[in-house]
Amino acid sequence: MTLRKPFVWFDFGGVLSPSLPELFDTYAERTGIPSVILQEAMAAVALEYSMPTLAPIELAVVDERTWVRKLHEVIAREYPGVDLTRSELDFGRQWFDGHRANESVRQFALELATSGIPVGILSNNVVEWEPYWRPMVGLDCVVTDVVDSCKVGVRKPDPSIFGLAAERNGVLPNDCILIDDIAENCAAARQSGWSAVQFVDAEQAIGDVRELLSKRNALSSHPV
Structure with missing residues (x-):
């Protein structure tokens, strides 16, 4: 055979x-958004679409900038003390930069x-x-x-x-x-x-x- x-x-x-923990940790250092809060926001946005976490953006149901704005809205609502000014709408560029x-x-x-x-x-x-x-x-x-x-x-x-x-x-x-x-x-x-x-x-x-x-x-x- x-x-x-x-x-x-x-x-x-x-x-x-x-590794994903490395990517999340680096993003947290760059933006000041704790990883646990970012992941919570990702899950909340996905829930709006009745989808698993990240599915809306991984299936191109929503574009990157709209998705990031929604993340910011969730974080601002649930964690008003978190500074979002360093988190850019071009998430991918900021996420992968230097890796x-x-x-x-x-x-x-x-x-x-x-x-x-x-x-x-x-x-x-x-x-x-x-x-x-x-x-x-x-x-x-x-x-x-x-x-x-x-x-x-x-x-x-x-x-x-x-x-x-x-x-x-x-x-x-x-x-x-x-x-x-x-x-x-x-x-x-x-x-x-x-x-x-x-x-x-x-x-x-x-x-x-x-x-x-x-x-x-x-x-x-x-x-x-």
């Missing part, structure tokens, strides 16, 4: 990006692509943030596809995003491996027929993916 080539999909936020990709994960993606294994980015992301996160990651020259929630109109953990990613690249679900830091997303991928590795840190995730790839190679070298 000859197995088809695997397709490895990388999440952006929390995998290719710096670099997780270099170990980035190098692993480059290694896979160089070895002939297709790699992609499967991300819940925001239209207005693309000019910041894609240059930061610097993988446009090697990725086969970028499946971005704000462009395809569906976000993880909705199973349809996994079906869409596989179908438009002409691969079967069991060809796909997802690396994602969110357990719910990994579970949804597995339920869709994918393999999934939950990212805890770069060393662990890279090791787990190597193990999955090694098992596939072992199967292909033992015909049945």
Whole structure:
């Protein structure tokens, strides 16, 4: 039996990006808005749309500037003592400024692509943030596809995003491996027929993916 080539999909936020706590902490330092208050405001705005946190902006239901204004309204109402003057409407620019990709994960993606294994980015992301996160990651020259929630109109953990990613690249679900830091997303991928590795840190995730790839190679070298 000859197995088809695997397709490895990388999440952006929390995998290719710096850790989410690092991003929240840096934003808090820059703006003076405590992370817990910002996250509370994000959840409150999402509730207006009866959606999970960040879904309105990750599905492009609301544009970035409108979303930030709504965050400011919630914070001003619930925490009137918080100074909002340093929080800019260009949230993505301020959020990503000065940050670099997780270099170990980035190098692993480059290694896979160089070895002939297709790699992609499967991300819940925001239209207005693309000019910041894609240059930061610097993988446009090697990725086969970028499946971005704000462009395809569906976000993880909705199973349809996994079906869409596989179908438009002409691969079967069991060809796909997802690396994602969110357990719910990994579970949804597995339920869709994918393999999934939950990212805890770069060393662990890279090791787990190597193990999955090694098992596939072992199967292909033992015909049945």
